[in-house]
Amino acid sequence: MxxxxxxxxxxxxxxxxxxxxxxxxxxxxxxxxxxxxxxxxxxxxxxxxxxxxxxxxxxxxxxxxxxxxxxxxxxxxxxxxxxxxxxxxxxxxxxxxxxxxxxxxxxxxxxxxxxxxxxxxxxxxxxxxxxxxxxxxxxxxxxxxxxxxxxxxxxxxxxxxxxxxxxxxxxRPGYIEELKSYFKKETVCKECSQRIDRNPLRVLDCKSEECADLKERSPSIIDYxxxxxxxxxxxxxxxxxxxxxxxxxxxxxxxxxxxxxxxxxxxxxxxxxxxxxxxxxxxxxxxxxxxxxxxxxxxxxxxxxxxxxxxxxxxxxxNYKNTPLDIFLVTIGDENVQKESWKILNMVRKAGFSADMDLLVRSPKNQMKFANRIGTRFTVIIGEDELAKGVVQLKDMEKGTQNEVNIEELISNIEANYRGG
Ligand SMILES: [Zn+2]
Ligand SMILES: [Zn+2]
Missing domain, CATH: 3.30.930.10 (Bira Bifunctional Protein; Domain 2)
Incomplete structure (x- = not known):
């Protein structure tokens, strides 16, 4: 089907x-x-x-x-x-x-x-x-x-x-009577000949050529x-x-x-x-x-x-394209990394950025591909080892630069990058 x-x-x-x-x-x-x-x-x-x-x-x-x-x-x-x-x-x-x-x-x-x-x-x-x-x-x-x-x-x-x-x-009634008697003396299209008595004003709306010329010469409401x-x-x-x-x-x-x-x-x-x-x-x-x-x-x-x-x-x-996403989180690791990333996602959204993360548990390579496809401005890469140190990798997709930043400083870093670029 x-x-x-x-x-x-x-x-x-x-x-x-x-x-x-x-x-x-x-x-x-x-x-x-x-x-x-x-x-x-x-x-x-x-x-x-x-x-x-x-x-x-x-x-x-x-x-x-x-x-x-x-x-x-x-x-x-x-x-x-x-x-x-x-x-x-x-x-x-x-x-x-x-x-x-x-x-x-x-x-x-x-x-x-x-x-x-x-x-x-x-x-x-x-x-x-x-x-x-x-x-x-x-x-x-x-x-x-x-x-x-x-x-x-x-x-x-x-x-x-x-x-x-x-x-x-x-x-208007006086005008409509005038219009009726005018149309009755002229030749109108087939559909209009049925309209004359019921609703003669609609003849003025007619798109057919037979009636076009007629309209120009018909009595004008403004005179009435x-x-x-x-x-x-x-x-x-x-x-x-x-x-x-x-x-x-x-x-x-x-x-x-x-x-x-x-x-x-x-x-x-x-x-x-x-x-x-x-x-x-x-x-x-x-x-x-x-x-x-x-x-x-x-x-x-x-x-x-x-x-x-x-x-x-x-x-x-x-000629307007979708506003690209500010931040996409790439997660490398198990459920724990996903859970921590989910919290970071909430943090950056609360700071006012548009943000999303991988919801399909894809390989890091495929997550990066996805981030490129949707045209995100920043990618934040979150791995197990980094989390243990309280840091993440911040990649500026426009400039192609990548820096390790403390999670607490992530938002101020992104803001600084936006201002700088
Ligand atoms: Zn009036
Ligand atoms: Zn007509």
């Missing part, structure tokens, strides 16, 4: 996993500096959360969810996205009663049954933020600029911010915004401009569900060939109510880490 990771999934092995850790810690630092706090929600939720919270007419819910019945007969879904679980949690724990707004960030895998391709996996990793409990333009600008700050911190260049407002419950939405949108733009963040207004950037409102944005790059969205998000003022909660407007973004890491591979950041 040939057991493999399921199609669309992969293992992240060292040293790549170390690059992931480094990238994630750096993003966390950026979040924490801006007063965002981590939230960890379950990897699976009741299916109904996503049917209501993502929308029954979306590709995600129609085609891409991992849904199954558990042994208790409940319909369970592996989370396909991060926002609905965070809002569910906000409602469940009555966080609207706490000081507002809540600024969350999350990291973790998401699951979608999609065609696997470069940088797209059925278990993919995502980070994102959600600010819940406020609807000011300041919040929108804070979220959007955070996304851009992340790209800047990692020296990603050539990104473009696409910005739109998709209106609100007051002004009510005075409140219009003011909100211009304030968001002013805030971004005040931080010298450039953007393109993109009226075809829509999110087709009722609870999405006002600001929608995508940050795209060409780093991976075709223009690709690396960060996408927007405002979802109606979501908490759809999920049975109070009126709690929110704004957030999601960022695909698989593709982000692919992008970093093209930059110098990911």
């Amino acid at each position: 040939n057991l493999k990771a399921p199609r669309g999934t992969r293992d992240i092995l060292p040293p790549a996993s170390e690059v992931w850790n480094k990238v994630e810690s750096k993003i966390k630092e950026i979040y924490r500096q801006r007063n965002f706090w981590e939230i960890r929600t379950p990897l699976f939720e009741e299916t109904d959360l996503f049917v209501r919270g993502v929308g029954g007419t979306t590709d995600i819910v129609e085609k891409e969810m991992y849904t199954f019945n558990d042994k208790g007969g409940r319909s369970i879904t592996l989370r396909p996205e991060g926002t609905a679980p965070v809002v569910r949690s906000y409602i469940e724990h009555k966080l609207h009663g706490e000081p507002q707004p809540f600024k969350f960030y999350y990291f973790g895998p998401m699951f979608r049954y999609e065609r696997p391709q470069a940088g797209r996996y059925r278990q993919h990793y995502q980070t994102g933020v959600e600010v819940i409990g406020g609807d000011t333009p300041l919040i929108d600008a804070e979220v959007i600029s955070l996304g851009i700050d992340i790209l800047k911190e990692f020296s990603i260049k050539g990104w473009v911010l696409h910005l739109n407002s998709i209106g609100c419950r007051e002004c 915004l009510c005075p409140d939405c219009s003011l909100h949108f211009s304030q968001v733009q002013e805030l971004l401009t005040s931080r010298e963040i450039s953007f393109t207004i993109d009226p075809t950037l829509v999110r087709g569900l009722d609870y999405y409102s006002r600001t929608a944005f995508e940050i795209k790059t060409r780093e991976l060939g075709a223009q690709d969205t690396i960060i996408g998000g927007g405002r979802y003022d109606g979501l908490a109510e759809i999920l049975g909660g109070p009126n709690a407007p929110g704004m957030g973004f999601g960022m695909g880490l698989d593709r982000f890491l692919l992008m970093l591979e093209k930059n110098s950041f990911a």
Whole structure:
């Protein structure tokens, strides 16, 4: 039997996993500096959360969810996205009663049954933020600029911010009627002809050539915004401009569900060939109510880490090797030597060095080979005779020097060598 990771999934092995850790810690630092706090929600939720919270007419819910019945007969879904679980949690724990707004960030895998391709996996990793409990333009600008700050911190260049407002419950219905009658007069692709009545905004999302030209000429939502939405949108733009963040207004950037409102944005790059969205998000003022909660407007973004890491591979950041070990102990002798070495190992670790020893009782020659393979900075050779004298051999692998040192002076010797070299 040939057991493999399921199609669309992969293992992240060292040293790549170390690059992931480094990238994630750096993003966390950026979040924490801006007063965002981590939230960890379950990897699976009741299916109904996503049917209501993502929308029954979306590709995600129609085609891409991992849904199954558990042994208790409940319909369970592996989370396909991060926002609905965070809002569910906000409602469940009555966080609207706490000081507002809540600024969350999350990291973790998401699951979608999609065609696997470069940088797209059925278990993919995502980070994102959600600010819940406020609807000011300041919040929108804070979220959007955070996304851009992340790209800047990692020296990603050539990104473009696409910005739109998709209106609100007051002004969007009029636009949707206008859009419907426009599309009905034109020829759309087969899939879109079914979408026109159910969700005409999704035609603006269509990737087929038949619809591409149509989109350009279709009525623009911006002409239909009510005075409140219009003011909100211009304030968001002013805030971004005040931080010298450039953007393109993109009226075809829509999110087709009722609870999405006002600001929608995508940050795209060409780093991976075709223009690709690396960060996408927007405002979802109606979501908490759809999920049975109070009126709690929110704004957030999601960022695909698989593709982000692919992008970093093209930059110098990911030319990163595992930090080599400081100290490896080579033991020559019986159980007693191993026991004493085990104690020395603890001593050097407590002093703050990364350290390891031979755990397989190999020959001294093979232990030295191993130490060379893993690229340790120092090797400490511990033998029976040396232990009797209270000394060990300290080998500096970089300089190729070897000295006998007292065990009590081992740490100060290593520290001196580090300083000297
Ligand atoms: Zn409006
Ligand atoms: Zn189409």
